[in-house]
Amino acid sequence: MNVKILGEKNIPNIPWQEKPADYGSPVWRYNENPIIKRNSLKISNSILNSAVVSLQDSDKFAGVFRVDDKGRFMRLHVGFSDDAINWKLSEDKIEWINEDPKMAEANTWCYGYDPRVVWIDDRYWITWCNGYKNAPTIGVGYTFDFQKFYQCENAFLPYNRNGVLFPRKIDGKYIMFSRPSDTGHTPFGDIYISQSPDMKYWGEHRHVMSPRGSWESRKIGAGPIPIETSEGWLCIYHGVLESCNGFVYSFGAAILDINEPWKVKYRCNHYLLSPQEIYECVGDVQNVVFPCATLCDAATGKLAIYYGCADTHVGLAFSTVDEIVAYTKANS
Amino acid sequence: MNVKILGEKNIPNIPWQEKPADYGSPVWRYNENPIIKRNSLKISNSILNSAVVSLQDSDKFAGVFRVDDKGRFMRLHVGFSDDAINWKLSEDKIEWINEDPKMAEANTWCYGYDPRVVWIDDRYWITWCNGYKNAPTIGVGYTFDFQKFYQCENAFLPYNRNGVLFPRKIDGKYIMFSRPSDTGHTPFGDIYISQSPDMKYWGEHRHVMSPRGSWESRKIGAGPIPIETSEGWLCIYHGVLESCNGFVYSFGAAILDINEPWKVKYRCNHYLLSPQEIYECVGDVQNVVFPCATLCDAATGKLAIYYGCADTHVGLAFSTVDEIVAYTKANS
Amino acid sequence: MNVKILGEKNIPNIPWQEKPADYGSPVWRYNENPIIKRNSLKISNSILNSAVVSLQDSDKFAGVFRVDDKGRFMRLHVGFSDDAINWKLSEDKIEWINEDPKMAEANTWCYGYDPRVVWIDDRYWITWCNGYKNAPTIGVGYTFDFQKFYQCENAFLPYNRNGVLFPRKIDGKYIMFSRPSDTGHTPFGDIYISQSPDMKYWGEHRHVMSPRGSWESRKIGAGPIPIETSEGWLCIYHGVLESCNGFVYSFGAAILDINEPWKVKYRCNHYLLSPQEIYECVGDVQNVVFPCATLCDAATGKLAIYYGCADTHVGLAFSTVDEIVAYTKANS
Amino acid sequence: MNVKILGEKNIPNIPWQEKPADYGSPVWRYNENPIIKRNSLKISNSILNSAVVSLQDSDKFAGVFRVDDKGRFMRLHVGFSDDAINWKLSEDKIEWINEDPKMAEANTWCYGYDPRVVWIDDRYWITWCNGYKNAPTIGVGYTFDFQKFYQCENAFLPYNRNGVLFPRKIDGKYIMFSRPSDTGHTPFGDIYISQSPDMKYWGEHRHVMSPRGSWESRKIGAGPIPIETSEGWLCIYHGVLESCNGFVYSFGAAILDINEPWKVKYRCNHYLLSPQEIYECVGDVQNVVFPCATLCDAATGKLAIYYGCADTHVGLAFSTVDEIVAYTKANS
């Protein structure tokens, strides 16, 4: 490996397929995609933009999944897997525990979608787009065991989406990406960073990146948890181009400064993956690849990227930290 | 049967396939869908949202079909079938007879689409979205034999779509659903009922249902002719969700009071069918299932649902009155 | 008089001022406009698009007035006058009597605005834009004495505005203009005619006029009650031009066939009046003159035109039937 | 006084005029409005939505004023007055001191507008709509003397406007209203409350009020600093109605729970003041009254309300706490 990976664990059983011969791009698809199909649960209309982790204390995997039911209500479900490819999802949605009764009132469940999960210090933190009186903002919660889930205060005022935590504190503070939005299918979107001493009160907001044309001309948003490397924070993010027939969601990469992550060191002007397969182009929302999680094997730099396909299924793609870092630097 | 069916005839030769094993929803597709393909006629670009009936005096079937020609002009064609699956459509569009010359002037043909057909008393009544000087409203006509078609006055002022008659008078008056619209791809839509002593003058308009979020968040409109049951009028209707890439048309069910059908007894918060097959997701308008007719066998409660697929083809799906009523009540 | 006036009564005390010298247009303003100011009632934010009549059995005047209260809720108030210039309005809104309890439910009060009043046969009929579950349509009611007001069924399905009755039946049927609309600040609008044998059920809808550019390029709508003349029905209507800074409401004239009033005989391509005075250009909605009523003295052809000013006040203007008919024919 | 005023100081020299005879509303205008005219400074295009306070240690007044220069760039200027009517504004804009160099970078000046000022504990806190890389959010700063101004971290992520502090901590935390927005002339807007232990990190966000039709049908936003009374927090806020010719800004009142101010006790369904005078209806933005500050004399309950007129001038209006509280309760 050319790039040193910091802060990730070894995942010897990370899902993996070799890159196809003569394949020109740094990210390649699993050949049995999608790995989770829309009707996998009895009540599911679709299972999509979802977050998985390698468990700290075992070689198994768990995750929080976005499940839209047959009324198109958006829910979060827990799921488990031995191989990170075949997943067993709960039929029921996660019931969040709100220990403070005052907060419980504000946290009356409305809807939740597009979760991210990250291990920090002693627990798995979960963020998602949380409906607060039907206004989207960033929900925050945690679990120690994927059995009981505890909800915290929403991080921000509405309207916000794509809240993504960094895997460790910087300068004593939790760091979160988010993308301030409007009330609908927001036609703009920059990535910002916010900071918190306690995961409850947030401030010191910093602008990170704006869309800059071509594949990411309309808006951008953070994707999986950033990966700490010797080159900086490796961030995979989605970008949206608006054609005359709607939004096209692709994803690309940027590398941010380790200590001041609102400073962009490299930013790839080519996408890593765009919707080209039928299960990415056809579904509830056409032309979407939307990454919400990666598994990263610290020993080899292998990456398994989990992404929503056409807002309908969950897909899997592969790459390595070396490959993406090199490609990002070469096309920056 | 748990639910008693009123006012439908027995149709022993109704098209039928058993529900697939382990199939989780109350409506299942015919496995050779679409039953009518877009280029079936020499001049057709598409054959879609169409209405069929079991003939009163025979075991055969007839229908009125929406045919868009290769200039994308919308037309109505008559068709016949012995089995309600294989259809023979006329190459020519229906020529409406306007016996009153004054009315004939207002009824100068412009376009017609999305027909419904229902037997009331002594004849087959037909309603459709009728272009009156290029403004959409509800056209009304009838036939005794599917050979000659007589046109009446439009029921309402523009702009209106999805006019659907009840299969009998209530309190001495014809009853019609409709969905007031605007001049374009209307971003709103409620279902109303109107009443008429004579099928010519209409009044006593009543609001029935508004869209209420999730799969039916943008607008709703009546579908096939309502089915009279011991639980109330069983109504299948379409609902529209607007994603960032356009409208998604699904369909669901509600049960209305027999005597005051503007009162909703039950309303299913899950759809019955959403666009998931390639012929429903890809076509002239992506992601559309649009039901315009059912056949209902009074003896068994079997239902054959005819629906437009992606504004391109005609599809067929199955269920039973028992199953839909139970599902609607359970999810209301 | 060159033009014979049919069906109007003599009003010797009609408000009147002579046309100013050197005044180039056929309609001139009262020099003490506005005659009713926005804060005339304790609760009023504005008093605007309103309808007055000369009482059948006296030389006094009465009217139904649009009063928006200080919450901007739209209400209808009755008012009386001896000279048709100085008006005494009730502080309370009209309470509509709904004698049929079933209809009463549908007629639950929501809002009402832009009334018109006309004497037909034996009573004063009132139409207005009536909120039915917050959707605008045409409310219908009547009074014999401006003391008790009786409400009927709404004439049409939503969404509709500017319902205006003809002052007598034609061919045994009541005739009403209306302008089908959408749910908001409708960007289109044609004038239609509908017919009814009984003021309850309506049909035989006919298109009358579309906007045709320049001062009436965006939409048009009927104004005061049409005046029957030897040249046809004289109709004053409003037209809307959309500038880069919003709608401009002017008014003009057309003459319709007596027996088939959906046939336009003459239509003036110049406006009669456009917003030019400060009280017409500045107010709750800038640049609006919106006529809802005329008084017409059959003996002289004098016309007093009542119009809303900037959606804020009531203004008065003068002309004669001869003058408007001649101008309309000359500029048709 | 019926209502007890808490936490305000006595201001014997508060500007004052008696209510005009026969005046029907609880808020009346100063008869020499506007008190600050658009071209008062050499560089000013307009002087508008501005905040004044009675100084803690003297009988004089100071304020922070929104001044748009002749390029229409939005700036903040300090100003002083002996009588709170005649104001002397600095020709130069406020230069904010950023003591932390890291924060200084994020606080690079872009634009600032619609300030509010409040004394808490030991200093005057100032909030305003602050351009952060051209995105509007809530700027925070303070001064001890209106000579030197110190800038802090922005309170929230973009896009936000109308940040208004409460005049004391509740439960140990600073409390701020704000109205999350989008990037433009936001067509929506609710009032939220956020809480902070240190004026740097913010959380525990609570929804307070949504627009609810009529005069406040499009959006609402907090206005002057809330006034603590025995009935609760008296809040004057602006509401926006969207006519076919644009936004109309009026202002009204609500009374919030003292300890849980996100709970609304009373909310007036009538406005207190709407744009009716020529200087409120005509200017850079037509039809705007926009209150940003009040002076409240604790001894008498007299209120002087400072509000922007047509986005062009500063106007002054009067009322009393008793009168507004009574009116709000009566019309709630």
Add this chain to the structure above:
Amino acid sequence: MNVKILGEKNIPNIPWQEKPADYGSPVWRYNENPIIKRNSLKISNSILNSAVVSLQDSDKFAGVFRVDDKGRFMRLHVGFSDDAINWKLSEDKIEWINEDPKMAEANTWCYGYDPRVVWIDDRYWITWCNGYKNAPTIGVGYTFDFQKFYQCENAFLPYNRNGVLFPRKIDGKYIMFSRPSDTGHTPFGDIYISQSPDMKYWGEHRHVMSPRGSWESRKIGAGPIPIETSEGWLCIYHGVLESCNGFVYSFGAAILDINEPWKVKYRCNHYLLSPQEIYECVGDVQNVVFPCATLCDAATGKLAIYYGCADTHVGLAFSTVDEIVAYTKANS
């Protein structure tokens, strides 16, 4: 004079008023504005954005005026004046002579507005926004005597507005500003230059300026004929800011390179004049000052600026070349 004026004639009888004392801006209004009122002609609704010149061979003045008639049809009228303040306009619109019958067909009159007039070599050239089959583009014509007017080919394809010729050829070619547009109230607009050897075929198009925020944030367009000075071409142009209540038209100045006029030497970031007077803020289009012509006295540098007011009247303002050049350079 500090700035040398090239290519203008002496106009000793140029209209003139001294700058008011203590007036802070470089452009001041005539104190009897507007000089031409909306109803000056019998058929006129408004007389606005118009162009005047000092005649080559006399001390009199002539011009081409935009007259919108009472149908709001846009027309061009000729007018004459002895003092350039009191104007006598023809009651009839200009009849263009099309000598080539083929061109005459394309030049069928549709509408014309916002003219500019300039003397080049041997004749007065006129450009205007010309409706070609209802699509706006740049009409071109000339006159020798303001009696007969000859029409040429339209300069460009639709959609275009604000075509303004330079007063002499550069490098052997005619030079024209224009502002490519769309079909409506265009929400964008840059100034371009095009070049022609013969006033018939145009090419070598060059971008000159884009809007850049604040008073000119939405679009810009060329105004009067540029004035050749020792500092470069002095150009007065309009800029548009879009408030929540519509467009605000102000005007400012830029100085362009003499030989390569697509190169901007200075550009004033403050406007010269914005709509502040009642006749500029209220009218058919609120908040518009729109300059189409200047008179410039070469001997003194005095400038008389003719501008449309609120799309309703013609106004007059004064300045000097020295003053505008100095202000532009100081605020560039």
Add this chain to the structure above:
Amino acid sequence: MNVKILGEKNIPNIPWQEKPADYGSPVWRYNENPIIKRNSLKISNSILNSAVVSLQDSDKFAGVFRVDDKGRFMRLHVGFSDDAINWKLSEDKIEWINEDPKMAEANTWCYGYDPRVVWIDDRYWITWCNGYKNAPTIGVGYTFDFQKFYQCENAFLPYNRNGVLFPRKIDGKYIMFSRPSDTGHTPFGDIYISQSPDMKYWGEHRHVMSPRGSWESRKIGAGPIPIETSEGWLCIYHGVLESCNGFVYSFGAAILDINEPWKVKYRCNHYLLSPQEIYECVGDVQNVVFPCATLCDAATGKLAIYYGCADTHVGLAFSTVDEIVAYTKANS
């Protein structure tokens, strides 16, 4: 052949497949479509709307291809083929030679797409949509050998697309179609003709066709180089219908007068081809067939039509001049 073909060369090796039996339309697809797939080049995201020609001096083929790279930047590449089906494209984009340094500045490369190529007199002329400071207009260039490419002045001001040259001068002038546009996904579009004596300055602009409903209801644009025939200029053009889910691009035909090609002799009201195959319906932009070139064998009238598929691939279809002319005349 019924129709005489003028001005085309014989192409004995034109790609060809016979029309399928029972195929009802005049244009049929190549059965191995698409002929150029999206990822054919290492850097390509898509290869689409492209232009090919039969070389003058050999039996080989060359072309200019639109290649969007993996950042979705739009580029032009040269390509060659022996059989016009299997194409070898350059990996690098065309480097345009700008011999005049002044012009070179204006021609700084930005983006280029949708090329057309035509042989006139002594060289191959190329037109394309050319980004001039990010504004789309018509780029012009030429090559003698497809090795060196020379750029000229842009033909028109922005905003324009679909510039298509006629294959010979008419009346001594080059003739070009174009479609004036706006800055985005233009919702309107007519076809115009412009004329030039020298390919540098353009004028004598003439309107040719507007969209007229149904399959071409939103906008139209020229497609391949017109073919000169005894019936007139045969023009294949695209038309756009806007469904609730976006634009649908089909193509049809018109026949124009030989000497005055802005006069339409026949225009087919049916499309020739609409998106129906999966590679036309699914891709970066759904539902697009977009023709940019034909090969025409003068000896037989065989036509090979090259068209972009879903903005993703290049497809090939066949017809004959006789067939399209007959169909166009029959359905005109």
